[in-house]
Amino acid sequence: MKRVYIETYGCQMNVADTEIMLSVLQREGFAQTETPDGADLLLVNTCAVRDNAEQRVIGRLGELQRYKPAGGVLGVVGCMAQRLGPLLLERVPKVDIVAGPDAYRNLPALVAAASFGQRTSDTQFRTWEHYEDVPPARETAASAFVTVQRGCDYKCTFCIVPYTRGPERSRRLEDVVREVAGLAEQGTSEVTLLGQTVNSYSDGVHDFADLLRAVGAVGGIRRLRFTSPYPTDFTDRVIEAMATVPAVCEHVHLPVQSGSNAVLRRMLRRYTRERYLEVVAQLRMAIPGITFSTDIIVGFPGESEADFAETLEVVEQVRYDSAFTFIYSPRQGTEAADLPDQVPEDVKHERLERLVDVVQRIAAERNAERVGRVEEVLVEGTSRTDSSLLRGRTRRNTTVVFSGGGQPGELVDVLIDGATSTTLRGRATAAVAA
Numbered sequence: 001m002k003r004v005y006i007e008t009y010g011c012q013m014n015v016a017d018t019e020i021m022l023s024v025l026q027r028e029g030f031a032q033t034e035t036p037d038g039a040d041l042l043l044v045n046t047c048a049v050r051d052n053a054e055q056r057v058i059g060r061l062g063e064l065q066r067y068k069p070a071g072g073v074l075g076v077v078g079c080m081a082q083r084l085g086p087l088l089l090e091r092v093p094k095v096d097i098v099a100g101p102d103a104y105r106n107l108p109a110l111v112a113a114a115s116f117g118q119r120t121s122d123t124q125f126r127t128w129e130h131y132e133d134v135p136p137a138r139e140t141a142a143s144a145f146v147t148v149q150r151g152c153d154y155k156c157t158f159c160i161v162p163y164t165r166g167p168e169r170s171r172r173l174e175d176v177v178r179e180v181a182g183l184a185e186q187g188t189s190e191v192t193l194l195g196q197t198v199n200s201y202s203d204g205v206h207d208f209a210d211l212l213r214a215v216g217a218v219g220g221i222r223r224l225r226f227t228s229p230y231p232t233d234f235t236d237r238v239i240e241a242m243a244t245v246p247a248v249c250e251h252v253h254l255p256v257q258s259g260s261n262a263v264l265r266r267m268l269r270r271y272t273r274e275r276y277l278e279v280v281a282q283l284r285m286a287i288p289g290i291t292f293s294t295d296i297i298v299g300f301p302g303e304s305e306a307d308f309a310e311t312l313e314v315v316e317q318v319r320y321d322s323a324f325t326f327i328y329s330p331r332q333g334t335e336a337a338d339l340p341d342q343v344p345e346d347v348k349h350e351r352l353e354r355l356v357d358v359v360q361r362i363a364a365e366r367n368a369e370r371v372g373r374v375e376e377v378l379v380e381g382t383s384r385t386d387s388s389l390l391r392g393r394t395r396r397n398t399t400v401v402f403s404g405g406g407q408p409g410e411l412v413d414v415l416i417d418g419a420t421s422t423t424l425r426g427r428a429t430a431a432v433a434a
């Protein structure tokens, strides 16, 4: 049996794509191996969002090529592969295959060609490609990610995704429901729907509200999440579905990127700070107790101190449970890379530090308010730092480390007795009735 080793970088979409590649390759007789040593095929599934991630991949390819046996194949797949295409074959001479996210069906042919010495790059966009007939090769777990949409039609000026993953396309609702039902049968009780602007989902007949209702109605699915929504794609129908489908969790990851209208305009985000806050208010009104996390970029070209202060204000106003914070890094090929007034590196770092301080203070305050409450936790396994404790997540998507009983996949009530900015601690009090 041939062995394939895949290393995955970047977002959940890449993790889901790795499962698709494994499925394609398993059909061809490949088995997955956890170490590069002895693998016949080595693949690196890459991210293109930040320049330093790409530099790391180039370095890693240099290391991995040492494991490539005679007749073996080394490939780069994912967004960086799509972005650089044949350039990667030039830059890393031992790379045999470069394949973008729409080319995974072709991997067996590319591998076969490579074993005869033909080095190939396939970065063609195939707007029909959903991999519908390729069931992802994934381990059964309490929680699963299900891709419902590929690509993106928005053109945020900082983002490389529209160039690496092509135009937006949604899977058919029936196909998504069939996949989720299969997962539920195997014991999965939490599903996260994935898409670049997931709430703009449309299969031509159904919208995202229909999708939430249909997936939420699958027996055994007790928690339903989605990521990442676009702020202005929360229609009244979507908000109503979120409020009425019991499985939909009271937590939304709602990327804001900046709190300054001037910066949002330059980013080509299609909302103002006021509209964003209105969406937050609408969701809060419809769904009691809903909480938010977000993505924020600091140091976007032209960001003044006053613009940055407006971002801090939004953070204080929304009071996010958590935030992914990034320093703006110009990506060649995106519009923002050519914008004037790039912010000096030292200013970006200093702003990031201030932002992180505010985010962490608020997260710590919000988590401290939860001490003494009982929260429903989906058990995921044992704690990574103390094997006598269990680990799981609340409906608000906060990690909890707790004592007491519970099996992976079970929902248990946990009395919260401690909190940091990122984690809660507690004690299981009872199993939650099915």
Ligand code: SF4
Pocket: 152, 153, 154, 155, 156, 159, 160, 161, 162, 196, 197, 230
């Ligand atoms: S919505 Fe904007 S940031 Fe998100 S993937 Fe599309 S272009 Fe990128």
